Amino acid sequence: DTGVSQDPRHKITKRGQNVTFRCDPISEHNRLYWYRQTLGQGPEFLTYFQNEAQLEKSRLLSDRFSAERPKGSFSTLEIQRTEQGDSAMYLCASSVETSGEETQYFGPGTRLLVL
């Protein structure tokens, strides 16, 4: 158990609906990352936060995707008007930089299926 939790673990939704996922990082980890993983591929970076500031977003993150980390603790990832192509595993990871080194610890993921 890495200590990063994600909710829900599974989500089935119909095309066009909005979905929201939550990630709770390891306490005192100031960095939080979101990834998307499709079948047979490695995780692809979506966005990351340092404390409450969203510092970088991938070009993969379309306007339908939004992420927040309002108090620098948990984070939410919302997908509006879901499409079948959004079906994937959404992973969250947290980290803290120590002496110039950083290791990310991953949660179990939220598997999204868009019908």
Add this chain to the structure above:
Amino acid sequence: AQSVTQLDSHVSVSEGTPVLLRCNYSSSYSPSLFWYVQHPNKGLQLLLKYTSAATLVKGINGFEAEFKKSETSFHLTKPSAHMSDAAEYFCVVMGGGGSYIPTFGRGTSLIVHP
């Protein structure tokens, strides 16, 4: 720019035989390199990491990896495979120069036969 190539999509071994999972990387800076393992329906677990200290890195469950700058490689090895090692393995590069964004390889599926 950084990239990582896992040279084999699948590796099949017999239980008790050595494991070699190959990874080559490209980075404009001195990178940090990681191996993660993902068991079915489980989260990614860190196996080991290289961050510019010793080039031979030992990880959990008997795995180790050697950083070879001249070959831009970071291959993962284990002397003797166990059935529980069957999983997906990901090589990850995170470059220096202020970049905190890791790049994952496509993964290597390790199959262990009894």
